[in-house]
Amino acid sequence: MRRIGRRDIVATILIALLAGAVFTSPPLQALQGLSLDILTALRGKIIGDRRDPATSPVVVVAIDGETYDTPPFKGSPTQTWTREIGRVLGSIAEGGAKVIGFDVIFPSSIEQSEISFGDAPLGTRMKGFDRDYLIALRQISDTGKLVLGEILSNDHPERPYRAQQLAVKNNIRALNVHTDPDDVIRRMPLSFSVDGKPVPTMAVELAARALGAKPEIGPSGAMELSSYAIPSAVPNTLTLNFRGLGRDVPTYSFADLRACAEKGDRDFFRRAFDGKVVLLGTILNFEDRKLTSMRLSGGYDGSPAPRCALPARAGTAQQARSDIAGVFVHAAAVRNLIEQDAVTEPGFAARTALTIALAAIIACVACMLAPVGAVTAWLAVIAIYAAFAVGAFAHALALPLVEPALASLAALAMMIGYRFVLADRDERFLRKSFAYYLAPEVIDNMMASGKMPALGGEMRNVTMFFSDLSGFSSIAETITPVELVTLMNEYLSAMTDIIESHGGYVDKYIGDSIVAMFGAPADDPAHARNAVRAALKCHEKLAELNAYNPAFAGHGLSHRIGLNSGEAVVGNIGSRRRFNYTVMSDTVNVASRLEGANKYYGTAIMASETTMAQTGDTFAWRELDAIRVQGRGEAIRVFEPLAEKDAESDRQAKLAAAYAEGLACWRARDFAKAADVFRQMAEADPASALFARRANALAANPPPPDWTPVNVLEGK
Incomplete structure (x- = not known):
């Protein structure tokens, strides 16, 4: 380990500041989102989440592939489903749901169809088709339990058709999401300005009605809901916490609920929806799929809920996907608001300070250790820091992960470059000068002590x-x-x-x-x-x-x-x-x-x-x-x-055993037997041939009684 001088300290500080500033700068802001994605994946892999879906305050009613394949929906336009939707909504409301939110939009009605049907348009012949559906919307909306969704846009806004708007008395909230520059949804808007006034988004509205509270702007400027100051790293947004990776949200097939309503099983609706926030949305393989911070870990389209009337479809085992149905983005936001566990992200100053601190630690280590040791230390420090960050994320605190890792790696590279170009130049000269004359360990001691040998x-x-x-x-x-x-x-x-x-x-x-x-x-x-x-x-x-x-x-x-x-x-x-x-x-x-x-x-x-x-x-x-x-x-x-x-080898083992026998006979003065034993190996083993000659000589002329079995070598 080399000693650090004053110049090294200055270099360490400058390198740490530069690396930290670069990797937390606005052009690299996408790294913040990548940290969220990695933390979500690591938490899911290492810690997991064992929450029972039955305890979820939010449930999803899915217009899914089963719905499209089940009569009376099979083969019919979705505009003709409104009567059945009205019946199911009524049963859900009667079952005790706190509030129902629409993540689907019906921008037109079958009654407005211009398709020719005989001598008149189809819409003319279908007048009154949506009457029961609109009545159901009015009745549920009057109780404060229904919110329809819309998409706000200057170019292509999307709203429910006019009759629905009148039926719900404009109980309509925005379904817009906050998409990062890399097209990933990690945050949800909290409100939008409509006619100059802030209007809560769908998720905030549903959570507020479920909690019986109104969203307010607190002293800090952050939105508060039921005394919960919603953390907002990006102003007017909530950072989503996909704690259960989607598997903690019960999901009911609309086809099964329609059959259940037809059967009149009110007890099932009460068991399933009493006290719940209900989101109606589509879950299809190729429609309304969203990339979220679960893209690396894989998310799930909910957890299959108990069935009422129809048997479960075979071969519907869930698999993790990089994208999820959009309705689960809103479900996660509602649950975060109700359970008050939205992700808290440190501000820019805190993230920068933490990044610089980690870069400074690695730069200091790289200044003291050889490159291989410094890289090993970097891996160890990042592993420890990542474990700490995952533990913090389990408590909804998202510490920066990618920025410190990359900044510290850059600091490591810059410090190694600094040492190569400047700091270690004299040391390399001495090592090169003495390498052919002194042991490497002696040179190391000389460098560490600063003294010549x-x-x-x-x-x-x-x-x-x-x-x-x-x-x-x-x-x-x-x-x-x-x-x-x-x-x-x-x-x-x-x-x-x-x-x-x-x-x-x-x-x-x-x-x-x-x-x-x-x-x-x-x-x-x-x-x-x-x-x-x-x-x-x-x-x-x-x-x-x-x-x-x-x-x-x-x-x-x-x-x-x-x-x-x-x-x-x-x-x-x-x-x-x-x-x-x-x-x-x-x-x-x-x-x-x-x-x-x-x-x-x-x-x-x-x-x-x-x-x-x-x-x-x-x-x-x-x-x-x-x-x-x-x-x-x-x-x-x-x-x-x-x-x-x-x-x-077998030959070596046999030779060693026979040689030991011959040597024992030699030392016991049994020269004749020793000669016989050594003679058997003499042709292949020079040492045995030497002892065979010695043994023959002493067998012919026995040595005196004070003889010792020691061979005196006269030469070198």
Whole structure:
């Protein structure tokens, strides 16, 4: 984590202000609506809504597909349905409905038809057809329980035909909705100016009659209804709260209610509509469909209500749709007003402040962390903030979601750009300058502390890795210098990549030799396991290079690797003017000797007992011998790693078991039997061939009683 200076603080503030201001500016106001859509979807997915539709204060009577397919409506013009509509309206009113609102408009009457019918227009022959319907409208309207709908427009207004207007004494309210620039309905108007006076919209009028109150303008300038100050982020609108995604509104098929009225089942109408606000509207697949803030979550055309007379139609299971029937937009508004849970949206200043604050947090994080860490932090912060916003939305508070997310992402990108261009320029120069000479971890410490590296070291438990190519001198004599350099670069690059990918640090190259350590500079509790795993991978990689790399063709390179674990001094070692990050100790010397000891046993990898012990049961091993290396008096038990545990081949397992048996006989001074056991494997295993020769020699000339089964290596 880098330190933050004064310049960084200024940059963080400026970046946060710029990002917040851009993403809350008027040209990007559509993001506010998108936040509502996403919050609605997340709330529906994460929290859901289990409200019983039976408790809804609003119900819908649907002129639906079933109605169009059921006699007497099937095949007849909708203008001829008025008598049946009147009968059903009367039954609903008698059932105790508080108020009935029309989301359908009949702009003309069959009595006005100019279609020729015999020697006179059809309308002339149908005079009086709507009389019963108009009487029903008058009777229900006189009780204050009926409101017809209209569409206000300067160009194409749509109103009920004149006789209906007179019948209801102008109890007519606007059905217009508030559509955002992206053609999505998220808010509903509260009133319209008619003849210079504010007139409530359909939803407000229905809610007011249901509550027995009148809408008023409160001291704050917001409309109030029954002491409820309606929140309005956009003036004179209500932000819709689709809490139940439409499934919380009972929906009755008009065809079933018509049959129920004909049957005279007054009890059903009382159970269904007593104390309810009733909306009459169409629910069809291709008519009056509205995109709302449920467009991402999917909305429902109500919840099927109990039936009265007709059986439920088969195959009518509901599915979520991106659009809903328009009548449910009005139903949601009425319910929000009655239950006082319309969505509250913070004002412009609050949204901007919240957006800038989140952008500032991410900019600060991006200033301290590397890009990958900063992106991870951004994802975590946005996830936490989104969870908080969904929780707030469950209580009808719509915090901005998209604006802070995008502003903080922009702040993240700008801060990374700022660091790349300005702040980290000096650091990159130092890293580039020292990258080929110091361990990455040492450079990190130097950058974090602001100090240049100095002489000094510390004791660490590490695993040393020594490797050397076999017979390299003779190969070097047979190829050109250019070919030699190409070969060595390919080999050293491949081995270094494996070592570093397992957490190792390459200390130095000595010709064709590699000296590396595991467990420093970075702490690594599993350094022994990683070193052994790297050695096995290096051995596999060399076989692959010999087989497929053109630079290795015909050379058949082989290498020896020695591994030893123990305490060592690691740090900056050298003169006061020039030093390297390196390692020193007897642990290093032993690893070097074990690398050379491979040539006596014909093995590729040899590890000390301390390394084997620190790997636990991660690998399959075979014990090779107990040896005494040059310059060291104490004997060392040495082992060969075969493969990962349970991944060794059958051949390796059999070889290890037979070798262990032979070694046990050897140490028990049963040289003849040891020779027989080792001889069986001698042809395929150089180490067994070595012990077979030793055992034969000692079987012919037994050693003295003080003999110890330790092989003394005279060379390196």
